[in-house]
Amino acid sequence: MKDNLSSYTSNDYDSRINSVLPYYAEFHNQILDLAECLGLSRINWLDTGCGTGNLAQKVLKKFDTVDLTLCDPSEAMLEKSKDKLKEYKNVKYVNLASQQLGFNNEFDIVTAVQAHHYLDRNQRANATKKCFEALKDGGVYITFENISLSCNECDELGMKRWKKYLLEHGKSEEEAESHIKRRGTEVFPVTIEEHISLLKKTGFKAVEIIWMSYMQAGFWAIK
Ligand SMILES: C[S@@+](CC[C@H](N)C(=O)[O-])C[C@H]1O[C@@H](n2cnc3c(N)ncnc32)[C@H](O)[C@@H]1O
Incomplete structure (x- = not known):
């Protein structure tokens, strides 16, 4: 049974995500590299839409002077994060969507990876505002x-390339088409x-744009 808005259940997410999302690991690499170059001595970091905690795990391995807050509206995804990161004491968990957050001037870094494309334009704007408010002045x-x-x-050419990727990563023609059809119906x-x-x-x-492909982009913005 579906327990979150992504294509996969919390149990299947980690083993399947790379077969549907080109460059998934690269998103995290870019974030870690940028965070390192900010040169902060201690980092208060919010990851919203944290999913199963994959970015969080890399952050915790790389930085020992970090306090991490993980948010996700899916209890099942958040539970996966908790389980994956149980050895770490410097992590808090919040079972809310970005647009429901109420943080104010608290964080040096806020990340949202593949988390806001489920929202319509109004809700996306609300979610982005909450991320902005959560940051300290000068936060990223x-x-x-x-x-x-x-x-x-x-866009059609981009989707052709994505379909090729999906087929090359074990999806059937029908599965590939159903992923593509989510655009405009389940993801926006x-x-x-x-x-x-x-x-x-x-x-x-x-x-600024930090990275882009034929169907994804990364942005960084300073408050
Ligand atoms: C494709 S997964 C990405 C997970 C994680 N960021 C990663 O890099 O693996 C999307 C996640 O966004 C969460 N999500 C859905 N709507 C959201 C919202 N409005 N605000 C924050 N997270 C949301 C889902 O529950 C899911 O865990």
């Missing part, structure tokens, strides 16, 4: 998302331009 928001490309022709990717415009409108003083 880093988000990775599936995107739509700015013309239909480009927006263009890079819309991401940048939303981040600026939310109040971030600097907004």
Whole structure:
């Protein structure tokens, strides 16, 4: 039974995610590298939409001066995180969606990886605002998302490439098509331009692209 909004249940997520999401590990690599270069002596870090805690585990292995807060609206995903990270004492867990968060000026880094594309434009704006509010002044928001490309022709080519990836990673024709059909029905990717415009409108003083592919992009923004 489905226990979260991603394509897979919390039990299957870790073993299946790489077969459906090109560059998944690269999102985390980019985040860790950027975080390291911020040169913070102690980091208060919020990861919203933490899922099964894969990014959190890498953060905790890399930085020993970190306090981590993990949020997710799915209790089952959050339980997987708790189980994976049970040896760490410097982690708090919050069973809420980004748009429900109430943090204020607390965090040096807020991350949201593949977490806000389930939301419509209004809710996405609310979620982004809550991430902004959670940051201290000068804090950094880093988000990775599936995107739509700015013309239909480009988007179709992007989807052709994704379908090729899905087929090459063991999906049947029907499974590949059903993943692609989630776009616009279960997930609502927006263009890079819309991401940048939303981040600026939310109040971030600097907004940059950190990474992109034919169907995903990463952004970092300074409060
Ligand atoms: C594709 S998974 C990504 C998990 C994790 N960030 C990672 O890198 O593996 C999407 C996660 O976002 C969570 N989610 C769904 N809606 C959300 C929302 N409105 N705010 C925060 N997280 C959300 C889901 O429960 C799920 O755990």
